[in-house]
Amino acid sequence: MLTLKLAFRNITHAGLRTWLNVGVLSFAFVLIVLIEGLYDGVLQQVKDDMIDSEIGGGQLWQKEYDPYDPFTLEQSHAQVSAELTQEIMKRNATAVLIASAAIFPRGHIQSALLKGVDPDQKIVRLPAFVLRQHRQTHAIPGLIGARMAKSTGLQIGDVVGVRWRNAHGTFDAGDIEIVQVMTTNVPSIDKDQLWIPLDTLRAMLRMPGEATVITLAKDIARVPAHGPQWIVRDHAYLLKELIENINKKKISSSFMFILLMGMALLAVFDTQVLSIFRRRKEMGTLMALGMTRWDVVGLFTLEGCLLGILAFLAGSLYGIPALAYIAARGITLPQMTSQIGWAIGSTVYPHYGLRLYAVTSLTLFISVIVVSFLPTRRISKLKPTDALRGKLS
Amino acid sequence: MATSQIITVSNLVKDYFMGRQFFRALNGITFSAVKGEFIGFVGPSGSGKTTLLNIIGALDNPTSGEAIVLNKPVSTLHQKEAARLRNDSIGFIFQTYNLLPVYTVYENVEFPLLLLKKGNAEREHAVMQALEWVGLTAKAHSRPNQLSGGESQRVAVARAMVKVPEIVLADEPTANLDAANSHNILTMMQRLNDELKTTFIFATHDEKVISYLHRKIVLNDGRVVDDIMMN
Incomplete structure (x- = not known):
């Protein structure tokens, strides 16, 4: 002292x-x-x-899905089970279907991911509602991020050719009209991808009722029953790489x-x-x-x-x-x-x-x-x- | 009249080693002192005065021989016991005052009492009394850098005396003072020696100091060459 x-x-x-x-x-x-x-x-x-923008309260991945291996995408789709469909109807989850495609912006060929999302979803902060709005052309409405817009030179109102393979292995092609360019801090919902309405993509791929990823609401009380086709990916898994x-x-x-x-x-x-x-x-x-x-x-x-x-x-x-x-x-x-x-x-x-x-x-x-x-x-x-x-x- | 011996030094030797050479500062010193004496070790520079004072003050150990201070053999004291001896029973006065620069006069004088764990009231009383002895109550809240040389040495005397020690060791206390201040300090020490029966031991070659001593032990080349009782 x-x-x-x-x-x-x-x-x-x-x-x-x-x-x-x-x-x-x-x-x-x-x-x-x-x-x-x-x-x-x-x-x-x-x-x-x-x-907020991508993973919500966690995700269910189709068991073959590996975001780092584009070759798995052809197999990464499965029917959404009845329980999961019920949760989607109750706005506790939303389905995303993912397919690889080639786009032709300004005459160049470029690979891209086509992501089908429900235009009415409110699970993640994605302006999917723009996919519902009235368009000048009959092309498929498409939403892209600012990074994608920069790398492709696409702007609102541009129409870009797209080619994809459906579930039977047949190549098909169509046009996508860019209806919105979104600004987001999350590159993984932006770079090299085009968001289009889920039902349209399902029809294009001949995959009715199927999805690649189910994103759960942030406030969901428990992971719904999902069956053997789906694997639970919680925050610890999804954020691991970032942390x-x-x-x-x-x-x-x-x-x-x-x-x-x-x-x-x-x-x-x-x-x-x-x-x-x-x-x-x-x-x-x-x-x-x-x-x-x-x-x-x-x-x-x-x-x-x-x-x-x-x-x-x-x-x-x-x-x-x-x-x-x-x-x-x-x-x-x-x-x-x-x-x-x-x-x-x-x-x-x-x-x-x-x-x-x-x-x-x-x-x-x-x-x-x-x-x-x-x-x-x-x-x-x-x-x-x-x-x-x-x-x- | 019975006298109590408080310092006994016998055949004290102190060597300083400088590389392979050694220098003998004390060479078989023997003397004793009783309570209440006013003694001076007198001699030229290098005669061993300060070394002898340091050994008596348990600041240094002899190479051989014995120094018993207040019944404690200095050479065998553990560092803690030596510190306790100094704290309890010995006051030091230095040529350069050695006041603690960031403390006020009051705090400097209070310091030994803090180490002795004295209570607030007791400390305050003792400090004010010591400052009164040296006539510095008005300067209690001054800092050392605001004092003259004479005042600084009076604070050093107050600090040495505040715990009313058995022994006060003063190393060239007037070397930095003029004649008037030296006279004041020495008269004051004499008075405290008379009133409190504290033993004062000086190391000095200053003639002004020598004239106040009751006993003069003359040292030369580390030996006692004379031990004279003064009138």
């Missing part, structure tokens, strides 16, 4: 030296929380977008964490080294007055630790309002999508969990204790008589 009292007195009386250290440490602390919060915010945002990808990015960006932490800890380390160099006589005096070497080591280490605590308090004092403000307003990051490898909105909202706050504080605090202690080890070998003469033994 006495050492704590003395350490507190020493650092509060040290004036500018203390406040400079506290400033650097607290700034690093707030910045680390912000950067980590940004990553967590991005993860949360991408997850939310993916859930792994973001975590990899997080690791590669940890150098920023190390840099900031290093800067802050260097400030404490420097102060400690300088203290030990400048305060040798004081150490000798403390020993002459009745402290042991280890009491002095404890005092100097505690002074460093108190800097960590003060930095935490100061950081919380100005950091919490600042971070809360940033979390509410978000940070605008234009062109982010292409640069970081996954899609996020133009505004990122940091997400600060209690875990992030606790882990960052604890890491900072333990590191401060270590760097405060390391230079003070020399004191344990210091002879009081040398210290009184201003020498380091």
Whole structure:
């Protein structure tokens, strides 16, 4: 208790030296929380977008379906069971049929996925209702994303030729009129794909009542009975790759964490080294007055630790309002999508969990204790008589 | 009248090693002191005064020989026991004052009492009394950098005396002071020696100090060459 009292007195009386250290440490602390919060915010945002726009409350995949193997698509379709049809009727799920096709935008051939979706579905955030609207031509109404529009040069009102193989292996062809170009943060419902009405695609493929994927509503209480043709893919499965990808990015960006932490800890380390160099006589005096070497080591280490605590308090004092403000307003990051490898909105909202706050504080605090202690080890070998003469033994 | 011996030094030797060479700072010192004495180790630079003072103050260990301070053999004391001896019973006064720069005068004088874990009221009373002894109550809230040399040394005396120790060890206490300030400090120490019966031991070659001593132990080349009772 006495050492704590003395350490507190020493650092509060040290004036500018203390406040400079506290400033650097607290700034690093707030910045680390912000950067980590940004990553967590991005993860949360991408997850939310993916859930809202693509995977809903989870999916049922036809057992042959493998999104990474286009050759499985010909077999990846099955009759939607009676139980699942009932859930679809009750608006608890929606069916998607997927087929590979070739499209001919502006005279070029390009492979694409045809995705059949119910224009009345409300399970995912996809403007499928546009597929119902009145058209100028007799072509099949089609919905594409902005990425697809960019890669093909297609615009609203354009008609593009499409060729596909039906369930009997026969090639067939027709025209699709682009009725809407949607903007979405989720590339997996955009790149290289055309959305058309489900019934139309079923008719084109000669696959009445069939589907490739059944997407469940977010608020569905339980996975409906689905039969052996369908495999349950929950959030843990569907988001696994995304989370792994973001975590990899997080690791590669940890150098920023190390840099900031290093800067802050260097400030404490420097102060400690300088203290030990400048305060040798004081150490000798403390020993002459009745402290042991280890009491002095404890005092100097505690002074460093108190800097960590003060930095935490100061950081919380100005950091919490600042971070809360940033979390509410978000940070605008234009062109982010292409640069970081996954899609996020133009505004990122940091997400600060209690875990992030606790882990960052604890890491900072333990590191401060270590760097405060390391230079003070020399004191344990210091002879009081040398210290009184201003020498380091 | 019965006198209690508080320091007994016998055949004390202290060697400092410098690479392969060694320097003998103390070479068979023997003397004893009783409670309430006002003694000075007198001699030229390098005669061993400070080394002897440091050993008596349990800040250093002898190479051989024995120094018994308040019935405790300094050479066998563990670091913690030595610290306790200094904290309980010995006050130090240094040539360069060695005040703790970030503390006020009050806090500097209070420091040894904090180490002794004295209560608030007791500390406050003792600190104010010590500041009164040295005539610095008005400067209680000043910082060391706001004091003159004489005032700083008076604070150092107050800090050494606040716990009313058995022994005060003063290493060249007037070396940085002018004649008037030296006189004030020494008169004050003499008064405290008279009133509190604290043993004062000086290491000095300052003639001003020597004239105040009751006993002068003359050192030369690490040996006692004279031990004179003064009038």
